[in-house]
Amino acid sequence: MSFATLPLIIVLGLLATVLIIVVLLYLLKRTPKPQIVSNVEFWLEAVQRAKPRFLTSTRIPLLSLLFTLLVALLLASEIGGPRFGEGVRGTTVIVLSADRTMGAEEGGRSRLDRAIDETRRWVGRGTGAGEVAVVRAGIRPSILMPLTDDAADLDRALEDLVADDGPADLDAAVAVADELVQRRGGTGQILLIADRASEARPRSPIALVPVGGTADSIGITSLVARRDPVAVGEYSVHVEVASFTSRSARARLIVQDRDVIVFDQPFTLGAQERQTFSAQGFSSAQGEVIAVLDEIEIAGSEDHLASDDAAYAVAAPLPRTKVLVITPGEPFLEGVLGAHGGIDVTIRDSVAGISADTLAEHQVVVFDRIAPPEGLSHPGVLAIGVPGSVSGIAHGRALSGPRITASMAGHDALRGVRLDSVRIGEAWALDVEPTDHVLVRAGEDALVVARENGGRRTVALGFELSQTDLVERVAFPLFVHHTVRWLAGFHTDAPLASVPGTPVVVPGDTPVLDPEGEPLEPVAGIVTDTGRAGIYHVGERAIAISGASVAAQIPAPAPLPAADTVGRLPALTVLIAAALLLLLVLEWILLHRGRLA
Amino acid sequence: LSKLIDAASRRLLDRLRLMVKAQATAARQGGHRSPVLASGLEFADHRHYVPGDDVRRVDWKAFARHRQLSIRQFEEERDARVYVLCDLSSSMSRGEPPKLDLARRLAAAFSYVSAKQFDAVQVVPFSEDAGKPSLALRHRDQYPEIERFLLALEEGGKTSFPTAVRTLATRHVGRGLVVVVTDLMTPAGWSDSFRLLGALGHQLTVVRVTCTEDDKPDFRGEIELADAESGERIRLRMNKELLAAYRQVVREHVDSCRDAVIRVGGRFVEADVATPDEKILRAAIGETARAGLR
Secondary structure (H helix, E strand, O other): OOHHHOOHHHHHHHHHHHHHHHHHHHHHHHOOEEEEEOOHHHHHHHHHHOHHHHHHHHHHHHHHHHHHHHHHHHHHHHHHOOOOOOOOOOEEEEEEEOOHHHHOEEOOEEHHHHHHHHHHHHHHHHHHHOOEEEEEEOOOEEEEEEEEOOOOHHHHHOOOOOOOOOOOOHHHHHHHHHHHHHHOOOOEEEEEEEOOOOOOOOOOOEEEEEOOOOOOOEEEEEEEEEEOOOOOOEEEEEEEEEEOOOOOEEEEEEEEEOOEEEEEEEEEEOOOOEEEEEEEEEOOOOEEEEEEEEEEEEOOEOOOOOHHHEEEEEEOOOOOEEEEEEOOOOHHHHHHHHHOOOEEEEEEOOOOOOOHHHHHOOOEEEEEOOOOOOOOOOOEEEEEOOOOEEOOEEEEEEEEOOEOOEEOOOOOOOOOOOOOOOEEOEEEEEOOOOOOEEEEEEOOEEEEEEEEEOOEEEEEEOOOHHHEOHHHOOHHHHHHHHHHHHHHOOOOOOOOOEOOOOOEEOOOOOOEEOOOOOEEOOEOOEEOOOOOOEEEEEOOEEEEEOOHHHOOOOOOOOOOOHHHEOOOOOOHHHHHHHHHHHHHHHHHHHHOOOOOO | OOOOOOHHHHHHHHHOOOOOOHHHEEEEEEEEEEEEEEOOOEEEEEEEOOOOOOHHHEOHHHHHHHOOOEEEEEEEEEEEEEEEEEEOOHHHHOOOOOHHHHHHHHHHHHHHHHHHOOOEEEEEEEOOOEOOOOOOEOOHHHHHHHHHHHHHOOOOOOOOHHHHHHHHHHHOOOOEEEEEEEOOOOOOOHHHHHHHHHHOOOEEEEEEEEOHHHHOOOOOOEEEEEEOOOOOEEEEEOOHHHHHHHHHHHHHHHHHHHHHHHHOOOEEEEEEOOOOHHHHHHHHHHHHHHHHHO
16 A cells, blocks of 8 residues: 555545544543542642642643654554655565575575565565565566565565576666556665665666675686597586685585596685686586585685585587598598597498488588589588589689698687698689688688588588698598588587576477476476576486586675665664654653652 | 440440530539639639628638638539531542541530530531531430431531631530531631631630541542532642642641641641541540640
């Protein structure tokens, strides 16, 4: 309820009613007890004698009436909405932060617990003066409790409330709260209960109720599991730990692939220091890597935040790529492709009998010096020294001993492989279009070109493998493997873990399990309930959701400017009740002075 | 059987004697010494004969011894008039038990003792004026008449003791013992009236009948006081100061009355309704007896 929503005439009428009630109560209180006495003249004489002090007492009831009226008006105003010291009234929308740092425990209670206490207190106050809503400021804002004037709704809303493992989007939550206030006519306020302020500047007045104090922590700031490009089936793990305290700390880093410990090492961190650790793992399938900090000791303090003590990553499974090689015979090429555990190679020596169906069975087709059959096309083609034109990439003028002047190592088809020192005998300059990527260039001439057009990828080499020493270099298998993977549509073999809250796309009816193995229900093929860090499973595919990349210093809400902070004084109702009680006691003492003994 | 005097009180009263000063005795012979040296039975003194004296009172035996004519003087014993003025104003209805109950018993006691010693006693009720008095009694056997009279009295009206005293002086010219049984709960008129009674030659005994409500009220909070006699109402919020001031006012009033009574040679006794009758009677009548002996 709020007076702000009532017409002025009704507000005045209510106030008049309150005043009348108070005056009636006062008169009732002052209705004297009748007493017959022998003679009132003695009393009149006594009144004259006691006049100086007696007048004081006779005026006290009037003062009491005035105070009572004042108290009644204040109570009515309090119920009506105005906020003590705030000057705002009406709808109150509480933004309750569920940031990862709200899980920090101080004194045995988490910041979220304290924030919930504050929420209950403010909901109790707010529902007395109007409607209150609670917006959960997590990774994505959500309305925890719709606008209501029943404080009991909060208990249901706060059931099982936990902090997310990712950073909260306070600004978005404040925007939601602002929208709620504005939809109620714009009379109201936003209370942000969090351990940090919001940068948002809503139209409604906003005040911060800070929770939390100084907190120390060490955490995992990075966890990457990457397939070893050389050692097929192996992967390497890189872990970075950081100290978010001015104190020295030590702990034990344990890295596991499911139940297999692949790394276990104690370490010591100085103040604000970072360290990296590397480990090797083996898994032909996908690796589900968990890094945990254990036995944490911080000098003179403790680790307040547990959520940054674990990180998750997935070592991508070895993809099975079917490759059709049409070649008159190239042992290096055949050897390199055959050596890769993730590549199934089919070798043909001519295009005879090659149909569209045959091509469709393979993800990549390699034409070595043999032109593709007329009328057939494939989305992934590697053309090596093919005369004429492949996928529109035609041979230009002939080159003799071209000197490589540049290579695009950053392209996904090369992925860091540099071919600058490769020597080439006879070659052809390739005709390129503006949208082509020239992977290897000899002056103005393109020797290796990557084209991506309408979902079709083509890599063309303007030379035969017999005309280059590339096949003898370590870079050759890397070049071939990376190129095949790019042509097959794989961009990266080491997907980084997603931050909590990242939506997971679910193909079809594939079941989705959360880190605890509980099924999740996709909405329109997307699972958004990924606020908890851990390994999610979409069918057979594992997806790491980790907060390591967002681990940072725990904010310690310092005393904020008064304008940004809601007064921590008790509710005005409590103050008024205390004042009223004190007033009654004073009145009683004054009026019955001497009878207390 | 008496409704006003129980057996214990009667036994006490039988042992008490109401003493009246000589100057307050009546002309009629009775049990009290008179200031007039006349033809009584008890020798008082001799004096020189002067022409005109009754020669029958010449002491011839003294003339034989001293050769001077002298007259024998005898004290004359006279009976005493006792007027019991009983306050019937409405304020006498206050108290628990009502002050009037005690006043009736006191009046009955004074009457009983007076009648016992053959004094002429009359009960004179008063409020705004002196009311119709009872018959003058001279014998104990007549006491029931007094008791019936007292029991028939009803309180009512304001207190106007000066008016009552003037009426008394007009109706009863003879001197005597005036016993005033009242609560004195009217601020004015008492002292002058007591002086007037003294000036008229009456011996004065004032018994103030009181109660806690009059002397030490314990009112609290907001109270509307109503005057039992006038009906006047005032609204007061009680506090310690007001109660103390009231007690002081009443005390000063009572003390002024006491002083006035004492100045005319009278006695002043206070009797609380909560005090046992025997104690009150012993104090009221006993005090009177001692006063009469002086």
